[in-house]
Amino acid sequence: MSYPGYPPYGQAPPPQQGGYYQQPPPPQHGQYSYQQPPPPGQYPPPQQGGYGAPSPQPGYGAPPPGQYPPPQQGGYGAPPPGQYPPPQHGGYGAPPPPPQPYGQQPYGAPQQGYGQPPPQHGYGQQPPPQHYAPSYPPTPPSLGYGPPQIIAYNGDSDAHGLRQAMKGFGTDERALIRILANKDPLQINTIRDAYTRVHKRDLIKDVKSEVSGWFETGLVAIIRGPLLHDVHLLYDAMSGPGTKEKVLNDVLLGRSNADINAIKNEYSRVFRRRLEDDVRGDLSMKTERHFMIVLGATRAEDSVPVVKTEIDRDVNDLYNATEAKLGTDEMKVCSILSTRNDNQIRAIAYEYQQKYARSLEDVIRKEFSGHMEDALLFQLRNGLDKYMHHASLLEAAMAGAGTKDHLLVNRIVRYHWDRNHMANVRGAYEKRYRTNLASRIKGETSGDYERLLVACIGEVI
Structure with a gap:
């Protein structure tokens, strides 16, 4: 759906030769980076050509230094730079031409004189090629949003570990965190299926019966997977x-x-x-x-x-x-x-x-x-x-009187599915707020809930 009368991209006049707008912006040289927490009062130096470092002379329309950040490379759901083939004419994703009855011209085409025979093509000649708007490769779905995949990972061992952590008297909350907080969406699906197949039980129901509060909310969010x-x-x-x-x-x-x-x-x-x-x-x-x-x-x-x-x-x-x-x-x-x-x-x-x-x-x-x-x-x-925006959303969930836990836990779980993305969000957070994200979370949460969130951002517990 688009605004009435507003032509979609790809139907404007062809771009002028040369210049920044001719093709997708050049890749950014480096991103936010995060390493292990440095000593107090120090911040990790940017990587060579990292965020904030001088970039090559931009083309027309590129922001000067200090203005809007340059285009991010490998953002959430974005394919790596250089992976897109040149625009195809009538390639994958291009709308097919509307079917026309044989010998009939489309509505609005120049009409031939009454009784005049249709144009003839010489023997062996092809009709003139039709021109379509260029098509571009679709953005692939984020991990966990595409069709089911078979991966080289067996979830039986982790399913057994989860059952042992909840079986009998008491619950081993740290074991639940260690097993679940570092898995990607495809691994989580495998573990959940293995738990049902091996133990004939529902993992989400078992977790809800053993833990509570925001710790439960976070674990259930992980077990369900992003979609x-x-x-x-x-x-x-x-x-x-x-x-x-x-x-x-x-x-x-x-x-x-x-x-x-x-x-x-x-x-x-x-x-x-x-x-x-x-x-x-x-x-x-x-x-x-x-x-x-x-x-x-x-x-x-x-x-x-x-x-x-x-x-x-x-x-x-x-x-x-x-x-x-x-x-x-x-x-x-x-x-x-x-x-x-x-x-x-x-x-x-x-x-x-x-x-x-x-x-x-x-x-x-x-x-x-x-x-x-x-x-x-x-x-x-x-x-x-995107990275700075997500960092600011995390801070907004913790700033002011009281912690907005429903926003904090769901945002951290959402960002943690992509480890590279989370590392960049951590780097952006520390650049903007001059504090370690893990320390900030620890100041707003406690207990198993705190340990789960800290594990989700990449800390070892």
């Missing part, structure tokens, strides 16, 4: 009075089309309900329409390049929808930020700042309020710097 836990979070966020808008933002915004489609399918399978219908019933007015765009899964794939003419068009449309008029065209802004990939959002924000001397974030803060403001800022910040 199943996402759909349970969405269902719980929309059940009962009120809506947990921050949970909807965490689960749905900034996701790839593949992940969104997987979430919708799993939600329907588990609850026998359409996710779109439940979201419509819980949200209202333009915020509802905003999330319908998101659930439409029409976001530009990560392989779609940044094209200067399209960025300029988006910048002008954002200005005309906000600062240039009395009132705000909310759906225009929602459509742009919901259907552009991270590289495009980064370029849009930079060009907006250059052209109008105001940050796009300030414009959103001024023109919007409530849940829509929060959702748009989430999408913008996620596009600008």
Whole structure:
């Protein structure tokens, strides 16, 4: 779904030769890095060419040093740089040409004179080739969101260890943490299936009967795996009075089309309900329409390049929808930020700042309020710097009076599924807040709950 009359990417004039916008932005040289906690008062030095280090001279439209961070390499769900083949014409993912009856021209094509014979092709000659908009490889689903896979891992031993930790009098909570906190989504699925097959018992039910509180919440989130836990979070966020808008933002915004489609399918399978219908019933007015765009899964794939003419068009449309008029065209802004990939959002924000001397974030803060403001800022910040954005979400769950445990535990479990991503989030957190993330968590939590979260971010317990 896109804003009416707003052409999708790939249908604008071809990009000019040369320049930054001709192809996907160059890979960033280094990312946030995290090593073992340094001595007090010291911070790990960045890797050679790491975050904040001078990068090669950028092409047209690239932010100057000190401005928006350069495009991130290998972000959440993004394939490694250099893996995309050049755009294919009519390749995988390209829409097939509309079927036409033999000898009939498509609607709107030049018509031949009455009674005039159709054009003939000489013997052995091929009709002129048709031209289609270029297609780009789809962003692959995140680990745990794709089809089932068979992996070279046997979960029987870990399933036995989990049963032993809960069998008899008392529970070995540390054993539960050691076994579960360092597994990837595919390994967790294997362990859960092995537990059922070997012990004829349900692992989630056994864990719930042995532990409680936020420690239970964290363990159950891990055992379910990322996809199943996402759909349970969405269902719980929309059940009962009120809506947990921050949970909807965490689960749905900034996701790839593949992940969104997987979430919708799993939600329907588990609850026998359409996710779109439940979201419509819980949200209202333009915020509802905003999330319908998101659930439409029409976001530009990560392989779609940044094209200067399209960025300029988006910048002008954002200005005309906000600062240039009395009132705000909310759906225009929602459509742009919901259907552009991270590289495009980064370029849009930079060009907006250059052209109008105001940050796009300030414009959103001024023109919007409530849940829509929060959702748009989430999408913008996620596009600008995913790692720093996730670091700030962790701090937001711990800042102020009291810890927002439901946000903290679910965010840490979500980020921990990708170890490289979690390491970058830790590095971003320490760069911004000048403190060790593990120490910050320990100051807000305690007991087995604390040990579980610290193990999920990569610490040895």
